[in-house]
Amino acid sequence: MLDAHLKQQLEGYLVHIREPIELVASLGEDAKSLELEGLLNEIAGLSGKISVVRKDDDKRKPSFMIRRVGTDIGVRFAGIPMGHEFTSLVLALLQVGGHPSKAAQDVIEAVKGLEGELHFETYFSLSCQNCPDVVQALNLMAVLNPRISHVAIDGALFKEEVDARQVLAVPMVFLNGQQFGSGRMELEQIVAKLDTGAEAKAAEKLNAKDAFDVLIVGGGPAGAASAIYTARKGLRVGVAAERFGGQVLDTMGIENFISVSYTEGPKLAAQMEAQVRENDVDVMNLQRADKLIPATHEGGLHEVVLANGGRLRAKTVILSTGARWRQMGVPGEEEFKNKGVAYCPHCDGPLFKGKRVAVIGGGNSGVEAAIDLAGIVAHVTLIEYDSQLRADAVLQRKLGSLSNVKVITSAMTTRVNGTDKVTGLTYKDRNSGEEHDIELEGIFVQIGLVPNTEWLKDTVALTPRGEIEIDAHGATSQPGIFAAGDCTTVPYKQIVVAVGAGSTAGLAAFDYLIRLPAEVIEAQAA
Structure with a gap:
């Protein structure tokens, strides 16, 4: 199943396995079982620390467990994790094999501290770009905590099961047999749902941060561009994003981003985030803004209040909250969301x-x-x-x-x-x-789309459609507050347009800061 190039790449990753692992297969006589058996044997042939064991004891066939030899540490895939889930397979092999995760240490400790028996099941589809994040997060949790187990299930291969459980959207997660959540979820979000004290701890950390020169609200293309352009000016920059990447994460193929003939949304979002972090920007992901409190005087500090109670202060703010799918607003739509x-x-x-x-x-x-x-x-x-x-x-x-x-x-x-x-x-x-x-x-x-600006009502000027009114420099009706991207009056909602608008807003914020009167700058420093 793996071509020569993919084999070479995978072999390079597998050298990082520290502990021997076994691929415990449960197979039938169907074509998909034969396909999975071939894949597992190919993987085992690339590393001396991987072996294949056939047990045929799982109710779902074809499926396999990746298990650390001599332990109960492992994760299970029901189906053949190729397509977007191939990365999930590679990470599972490494993490079950003892390779450390790159997750934040406080999050890792929070996962290890979760109590109770937690059995997760995630239904995914191979064409889903949001599914890998959920699968990978739950796989990592199962590796870190012996009280947690996880099986990732390809809904296309287990149609009777999908129909019986009325799974009509992916990713769909069940916890101990009951629906736990659907849609894209990051590791921190899952932990927060399980650990009631997590949000309070996160808010406390946010409140302790010093004021930023530039605070960007939103992590899509406009927000990423703003962050890079302002950070390169030597400013102290923070990005508070509900999900870094924004709607780009939901975009399948991108063929009109200049100089890049083809890419996919999640890949572009990951590259944007990596470049932002390389510029020493403080990225605060999974943070939803609830309220904007503009400064009361020129050069004063603006404040953004977050959903978890955290508060961030900044000399300038760039709003790049993007947009979301517009709903029909008819009876039954909300009731049957994810149910058809x-x-x-x-x-x-x-x-x-x-x-x-x-x-x-x-x-x-x-x-x-x-x-x-x-x-x-x-x-x-x-x-x-x-x-x-x-x-x-x-x-x-x-x-x-x-x-x-x-x-x-x-x-x-x-x-x-x-x-x-x-x-x-x-x-x-x-x-x-x-x-x-x-x-x-x-x-x-x-x-179409609707701008994510409800939280800004009566704070900055909005059009009847809810778009933030901006001038040619990205300035809003409030001094020191700028905006860029799909949440604004910019006429074309395109990734490349948002990048340009974000760059403009970033440069305008820098220009605003350097033109503040000397006495204001002295007061800020004091």
Whole structure:
């Protein structure tokens, strides 16, 4: 299964294994079991510290456990962890083999201190970009704490199980048989859900930080660019981000970032974060801003209040909180979220193999989603509010060539229907006023973005759409507070545009600081 290049790379990683490990396989007679057996033998052939043992004792076949020889330390994969999960496999081999984690020491100690028997199960799909973070976090927890176990399950291979547990979105995590969480989660977030005192400890650490020259709220492309440009000016810079990378983490293929012919969102986000950290920026990840308190006078300190109670102070602030998927706002949408209502076709599409789905939205995102899903599901109905699709002509031509796609225009979705999961939707014909029901199992919402600015109401000037009003320098209505990226009035919501806007805002913040009156600078120093 592994080509020569991949084998060479993997062999280079496996030299870091310190303790012997065994791959305990549970296989059937099916093709996937044979495929997994071949993969395990290939891996074992790359290191003298890895052996393969066949037991066939697990209920899920094909599956395998990576176990440290002579111990109970290990993790299990049900399925074949290739695609986006190949990195999870490599890390599991290393960590079970005794290679130390790069996680923060305080987080490692918190994991080791968790009490009780914690059995985690994570359903993933090989095309999901958010799943590896969750799988890797829980695998590490299982390695660090003997009271924790984890099995990562490929939902596409265990369809009956997925249907029985009504898993309609990935990653989906169960703890001791009960749903624990869904969607992207970092190690710190999982620990915080299990350790009730974690947030208070985090807030205490944040409160103890000295004031920043520049505090950037948001870690997407705009925030990363702002951080790099200001840090290179010799300023003390901090980034408080709900998730570093922002919406880039949910982007599958990127082919229009200048000088990079192709990359994927998580890879670009990781590269951005690495470059930010190389410039000695204080990155405070998993921090959601709740309130902005502007300075009361020129040169005073602004304050950002975080959801966990922490408070950060800064001479200047750059707002780069980005945007999120816009919701339909109709009855049933919230009720059936992750129960048939989804927003990421790349992540959740494989769970709807052979089923009927709808895509809401006829722009580029909606048409691209319909094209992708048409290769997986039985039938796609694309519903567009306008009288015609708004996607690029090349995408519309491709969509029109697909026999299992139906397009309905001048249609307004009015309700999501279901019992314990989605069974259909209702839409109104905007020309006749008649309502129609469609029976289906999944609904993918692709109707644009809404800026993450609700917490800024009555603080900086916002447009009726909630976008932060900025001038050519990225300045907001409050002196010393700047903004950049998808949360602002910048006309085009693109990664490359956000990077440029973030650079502009960073340079403007520096210019603001060096032009403060001498007496203000002296007062700050005192």
